[in-house]
Amino acid sequence: MTEERKTGRHPPPGPHIPRERADPGVAVRRAALEILLRVENGGAYADVLLGSRLPQFAEADRRLLTRLVLGTLAWRGRLDYELERLARRPLGEVDPVVLEILRIGLFQLRFLDRIPKHAAVDTAVTLAHEHRRSRGAHGFVNAVLRAASRRAIALPPRSRDEFGYLAIKWSHPRWLVERMVEWFGAEGAEGVMAANNEAAPTAIRLNLGRGGRDEILARLERDGMEVASLGRFPETVILKGAPRFDSESFRAGLFHVQSEASQIVARLLAPARGATVADCAAAPGGKTTHLAELVGERGRVVGLDRNLAGLRVARSVAQRLAHSNVIFVQADASSELPLRNQSFDSVLVDAPCTGLGTLREHPELRWRLRPEDPARMSRVQAAILSNAAAHVRPGGAIVYAVCSLAPEEGSAVVDGFLERNRDFVLDTEPPGMAEIRDLIGLPGTIVLRPDRGGFDGFFAARMVRR
Incomplete structure (x- = not known):
């Protein structure tokens, strides 16, 4: 387990974000912005913040919020490479709130095919209007994302700098790309980095001290959880979707997320x-x-x-x-x-x-x-x-x-x-x-x-x- 997550330290609150409003599409992205600002600027952990926010949303919106947060973080290097060229300025000169709004918008344009381009752009502009630090930059957000919706920035030539190319393509820091190529070879490193950008399966461990596997699985199903597959051991189960922490089976100690x-x-x-x-x-x-x-x-x-x-x-x-x-x-x-x-x-x-x-x-x-x-x-x-x-x-x-x-x-x-x-x-x-x-x-x-x-x-x- 990571050193920081072993310590149990909790980061300070992040910048103020307005309270959620009625539009669920904007509300999900507003929550994503709040979480990402705390992760990027306050040292928080995304999974912890997601755990506290997901219960506020319907199931479909929970999936979108999780994808927006984890995907934007994972692909940050690739997104920033494009944004710097689309914005035509160093990203260090862009306000952190504006930059995070741009990342969320560009992530949707590049990696979430089911979201219409206009929706990704319009909700980003709405967020920029709402936040006091980005209110004057809504035109800039609109211009950058509309340009991104019309054209993609090409990756740099692999032949010129292979490590630099891989760092941008798979959105990993250069030093880590170099280490992974050393550990696994170029092909193996690309496989690991590609997998690092995918969603992890949701695994739980059944508490077989409280009942048989079939009995517990039936109770999970009654509580709205769907089993995707069984693991290598009797207690291991892979869920389709998120576990229900508000369920009776969780409160009764029938499973633990692991x-x-x-x-x-x-x-x-x-x-x-x-x-x-x-x-x-x-x-x-x-x-x-x-x-x-x-x-x-x-x-x-x-x-x-x-x-x-x-x-x-x-x-x-x-x-x-x-x-x-x-x-x-x-x-x-x-x-x-x-x-x-x-x-x-x-x-x-x-x-x-x-x-x-x-x-x-x-x-x-x-x-x-x-x-x-x-x-x-x-x-x-x-x-x-x-x-x-x-x-x-x-x-x-x-x-x-x-x-x-x-x-x-x-x-x-x-x-x-x-x-x-x-x-x-x-x-x-x-x-x-x-x-x-x-x-x-x-x-x-x-x-x-x-x-x-x-x-x-x-x-x-x-x-x-x-």
Whole structure:
């Protein structure tokens, strides 16, 4: 999980946006503008803000709002390349509110075929009229977007600067394009970047401690949720559309929203029924409660995290899912932990990371991260893994996982750990792996990519203590 999202910090409010009015088309775009301004200028996270705004809209408008926000963020680099040429001025000279209105409008023109061009332009002009900082720029907004509706700006020649071309085509910062080509080759990098700009599937985890799968699925259907497909494990379900957080099945703790890749990581740990497990980076509680279900009522899970707000969220998740076999402790795993050495059957380290594997859900991260961040995070991750491993009993297992595609944060951390700790080895025959055997690459490790199977990008390794 990303370092920032592990902390549970909340950004300050963004600029004032007028209250919503009757026109639903303008209201959706007004909400998108408000969210994007807070993300771009206030350090907020789009998914958190969307979660608070979506209940205010009808189902179709929820889908549009989500698409506008996440799509505009994902394609920002490509949009800005066009806008600078259409506006004929550096975008640094354009007011941030005006720029965000232009991005929303251009995104619709380029990527939302079902929205008429005139609607994309007219609603953008309306937003410019409404906001006090853009009121005088409505003519400029109209001119730029009408020009965009008549012609598209061509991409630069690939032969002149391949990295620059790929950065604009797939809307990723240049440094990240260079790294991905290094990691995956040019063709693989394009596949990953293309997938990063698509919507992530909506995965949930059924709480099978509260009922059988068929029974819970029937209740989800009664609550208006439609199943698109079943996952690799009995508890994994992919929804068509968004989950209903206002539903009785959610309040009753019958499911929890959790990506399929995240569920695979908990399954890779494979704790036995009745086992004692430590989750050393427990917030916001998804994997912790998954482990609690896997070990059963006679097992015990200790969830540790340095962030008290994150632990409170995790505790509320455990309470809603009715898991009484979880204990939460505030502790920083990058330092010595308040646990007895070699006292746990299984330990999970879902380490704080750059989040480079989650750019579909969190497209803003690509514009916030810096080239030095993977190496910086790897030092923190190495310390956490070393401290956590001290509490694995002989014969026990530890899983190290990051939702990042950077080798510095994944295989390099594990290689360094194994070199320093000769009593640990990669588990070449993890138990109960029939469902995910095809995902295991090098013995004991899993690398997931968004362009292969639709998973979030994850690295995970299972090691055992001899």
